[in-house]
Amino acid sequence: MQKFTTLTDVAMTVNIENVDTDQIIPARFLKSTDKDGFGNNLFRDWRYSSGDILNPDFSLNKQSQKGSILVTGNNFGCGSSREHAAWALAGFGFKVIVSSYFADIFKENCLNNGLLPLQVSPQFLSKLFKALEINPTEKVTVNLEEQTISFGDDANIEGFDINPYKKVCLINGYDDIDFLLSKRDAIKQFEEKIS
Amino acid sequence: MKKTLFDKVWDAHVVESIPNGPDILYIDKHLIHEVTSPQAFNELEQRDIPIFRPDKIVATADHNTPTLNQHLPIKDDMSRKQIEELTANCKKNNIEFYGLGHKYNGIVHVIAPELGITQPGMTIVCGDSHTSTHGAFGTIAFGIGTSQVAQVFASQSLLLEKPMKMRINVNGTLKKGVSPKDVILYIISQLGTNSGTGYFCEYAGNVFREMSMEGRMTVCNMSIEMGARGGLIAPDETTYAYVAGREFAPKGEELTAKIAHWETLKTDEGAVFDKEYDIDANDIAPMITYGTNPGMGIKIGGTIPETIETSTDKALAYMGFEYGQSLLGTKINYIFIGSCTNSRIEDFRTVAGYINGKKKADNVTALIVPGSRQVADEMKAEGLYKIFEEAGFQVRQPGCSACLAMNDDKIPAEEYCVSTSNRNFEGRQGPGARTILASPLTAAAIAIEGKIIDFTQNLN
Numbered sequence: 001m002q003k004f005t006t007l008t009d010v011a012m013t014v015n016i017e018n019v020d021t022d023q024i025i026p027a028r029f030l031k032s033t034d035k036d037g038f039g040n041n042l043f044r045d046w047r048y049s050s051g052d053i054l055n056p057d058f059s060l061n062k063q064s065q066k067g068s069i070l071v072t073g074n075n076f077g078c079g080s081s082r083e084h085a086a087w088a089l090a091g092f093g094f095k096v097i098v099s100s101y102f103a104d105i106f107k108e109n110c111l112n113n114g115l116l117p118l119q120v121s122p123q124f125l126s127k128l129f130k131a132l133e134i135n136p137t138e139k140v141t142v143n144l145e146e147q148t149i150s151f152g153d154d155a156n157i158e159g160f161d162i163n164p165y166k167k168v169c170l171i172n173g174y175d176d177i178d179f180l181l182s183k184r185d186a187i188k189q190f191e192e193k194i195s
Numbered sequence: 196m197k198k199t200l201f202d203k204v205w206d207a208h209v210v211e212s213i214p215n216g217p218d219i220l221y222i223d224k225h226l227i228h229e230v231t232s233p234q235a236f237n238e239l240e241q242r243d244i245p246i247f248r249p250d251k252i253v254a255t256a257d258h259n260t261p262t263l264n265q266h267l268p269i270k271d272d273m274s275r276k277q278i279e280e281l282t283a284n285c286k287k288n289n290i291e292f293y294g295l296g297h298k299y300n301g302i303v304h305v306i307a308p309e310l311g312i313t314q315p316g317m318t319i320v321c322g323d324s325h326t327s328t329h330g331a332f333g334t335i336a337f338g339i340g341t342s343q344v345a346q347v348f349a350s351q352s353l354l355l356e357k358p359m360k361m362r363i364n365v366n367g368t369l370k371k372g373v374s375p376k377d378v379i380l381y382i383i384s385q386l387g388t389n390s391g392t393g394y395f396c397e398y399a400g401n402v403f404r405e406m407s408m409e410g411r412m413t414v415c416n417m418s419i420e421m422g423a424r425g426g427l428i429a430p431d432e433t434t435y436a437y438v439a440g441r442e443f444a445p446k447g448e449e450l451t452a453k454i455a456h457w458e459t460l461k462t463d464e465g466a467v468f469d470k471e472y473d474i475d476a477n478d479i480a481p482m483i484t485y486g487t488n489p490g491m492g493i494k495i496g497g498t499i500p501e502t503i504e505t506s507t508d509k510a511l512a513y514m515g516f517e518y519g520q521s522l523l524g525t526k527i528n529y530i531f532i533g534s535c536t537n538s539r540i541e542d543f544r545t546v547a548g549y550i551n552g553k554k555k556a557d558n559v560t561a562l563i564v565p566g567s568r569q570v571a572d573e574m575k576a577e578g579l580y581k582i583f584e585e586a587g588f589q590v591r592q593p594g595c596s597a598c599l600a601m602n603d604d605k606i607p608a609e610e611y612c613v614s615t616s617n618r619n620f621e622g623r624q625g626p627g628a629r630t631i632l633a634s635p636l637t638a639a640a641i642a643i644e645g646k647i648i649d650f651t652q653n654l655n
Contacts, residue, residue, distance in 0.1 A: 016506060016509065017504060017505060017506040018388060018389075018488050018506050020488070020618075020620045022599075022618070022620040022621070022622065022623050023620065023621060023622075026622055026626075027258075027599040027600060027601045027623075028600065028601060030230050030258075030259075030601065031230075031259060031271075031273035031274055031276075031277055031601070032273065033233035033234065033237070033276065033277055033280050034233075034234060034237065035234050045621065045622050045626055073506070074389075075388065075389040075392070075422070078388060078389065078392075078422060078488075079324065079419075079618060079620060080323075080324050080599075080618075081231070081322060081323055081324040081338035081339060081340055082230075082231065082340075083231070083234075083322075083340035083341040083342060086340070101389060101392065102392075103389070103392060103422060104358075104392055104393060104422070104424050105324060105337075105338055105339065105340060105424065108339075108340060108342075108343065109340035109341075109342065112340060112342035112343065113342065163216065163217065163356060164215050164216060165213060165215070165216035165217055165354070175342070176342070176343075176346050176353075176354045177238075177242070177244070177345060177346055177349050177350075179354065180219070180346055180349055180350035180352055180353075180354065181244065181349060181350060183210070183211065183219055183350065183352070184247070184350060186210055186211050186219070187210050187219070187221065187247075187350055187351065187352050190210040190221055191221070191351075194207075194221075
């Protein structure tokens with residue numbers, strides 16, 4: 001897994017609430033048996049009007065500069081457990097997703113792919129959306145070590161929570177499999193106890 | 196300390212609690228299917244990690260399978276390859292696989308309960324968010340991503356933070372025509388689609404105690420639609436009677452011993468929940484949805500409410516509805532009765548009971564998709580096929596089908612489909628398709644009329 005520490009980049013916006021994973025990657029694109037290529041179909045039915053023609057009204061298509069931070073509406077990633085949603089976002093080039101609320105499974109799927117789901121207060125989110133509306137190339141800074149997100153002047157900074165274990169994993173690029181494998185003896189002992 | 200049902204099952208499965216970190220939770224059963232497992236198999240193979248406990252895994256093909264001519268090779272190349280890969284992966288790793296044509300094949304959340312694989316007090320996971328279904332048996336059952344599928348392959352365990360607990364009590368008498376599906380659609384419409392995020396939800400009260408296992412599965416199935424990763428109902432006599440005698444259920448003395456343990460799986464009097472809701476059963480009516488998430492639901496005779504949520508404007512534009520509108524009289528050309536929410540034998544008995552001797556409206560295409568081979572066999576044995584065919588309904592072979600439209604069972608753009616499935620998201624049943632969620636009984640009544648009607652007046 002890729003390591004994550006700090007990032008300063010242009011942010012892109014999808015200002016829609018309750019975005020479900022069917023919108024992030026529709027089911028008809030889940031037939032692949034590897035993790036690559038899903039970025040092409042990210043937000044497929046919103047990004048394209050028909051066939052391969054981009055929908056000029058969709059926010060991601062309006063922005064001239066591509067960025068690796070996605071700012072989205074409340075309750076992002078609800079619905080299906082498909083990890084293909086995280087692969088599609090990562091495949092498109094995102095490293096951080098900012099929202100005021102994430103669905104549980106989606107959040108874990110992001111963390112398992114080195115993608116940071118960053119939860120901010122509704123007030124901070126609406127300030128950030130406004131700032132990005134005025135200046136779409138406004139840079140946003142995410143500092144995982146310090147657990148802060150900021151943009152513009154000093155007034156626009158907020159702390160965020162992350163599970164300390166997951167923080168260590170992201171910073172070092174560890175994944176849960178390595179950790180669980182190191183616990184196999186404890187797991188075997190547990191199995192004996194319950195059998 | 197007083198414990199909830201959830202605490203009891205969770206605590207019994209904690210291998211180790213990491214200081215300042217998650218718990219290592221042991222998983223009793225791992226269910227897999229073709230869509231969310233291939234990358235997990237690849238991951239283990241690339242890292243040269245063997246599957247730790249293949250005997251605790253059961254596989255089926257359901258999401259991406261045709262519902263016609265299952266005996267023939269699958270036409271779509273990618274779909275066929277996905278199933279071939281699952282077949283090969285299971286064979287290579289000694290995993291029990293109920294593929295197309297197998298007598299146990301069907302939707303993962305239909306077959307595990309009907310085979311007695313799902314048992315009270317277990318932890319069950321699957322790379323599918325509707326794994327919450329199995330909570331109907333008093334299990335901790337939840338959907339996981341593919342990375343977590345790989346973790347369970349590698350260690351039969353997961354690293355998880357213990358979720359919070361909520362309880363929803365529904366007491367009173369349900370009105371005539373109100374199904375378990377209406378109960379859960381009503382709950383979600385009242386509490387919202389993210390009210391359960393971060394929680395496991397216990398359902399309690401006389402309404403659930405009096406419900407069949409099929410009904411309880413429908414309710415727990417849709418826990419995820421309010422954001423709750425899992426739902427649970429305490430096991431009781433109804434549960435034991437359902438489990439007993441099934442293929443992989445404990446038998447004889449083992450069953451007696453198990454039941455003695457299952458009896459303890461109840462929330463202690465005075466145990467504390469992080470949040471709790473009380474709902475009066477008398478307030479619930481047959482429900483339909485008008486928008487693009489399952490929380491956007493109204494009583495069938497109701498009108499679309501004004502809201503401050505900006506996403507509703509977008510949803511109504513997609514659905515072709517307006518604020519304040521009643522859906523009664525809306526012409527419906529497609530009906531889908533199936534999915535892991537409502538494709539069990541009880542659902543089809545209800546539908547058959549209503550349509551027996553009637554004919555579907557001429558404008559309607561009605562699809563009946565059983566949840567499993569076993570359900571299909573029961574339907575045949577009970578004469579339901581004949582009733583459906585005489586009413587002009589198409590009966591297909593088992594699978595997830597038009598619930599997520601990965602196969603050919605798609606609803607055309609801009610067409611309304613009254614569906615017994617669980618999600619009315621944009622494009623869920625095909626690009627541009629407009630889904631209206633409802634119970635099997637409601638779907639049956641609308642299939643006969645060809646438009647949305649308040650059928651409760653026709654019930655005697």
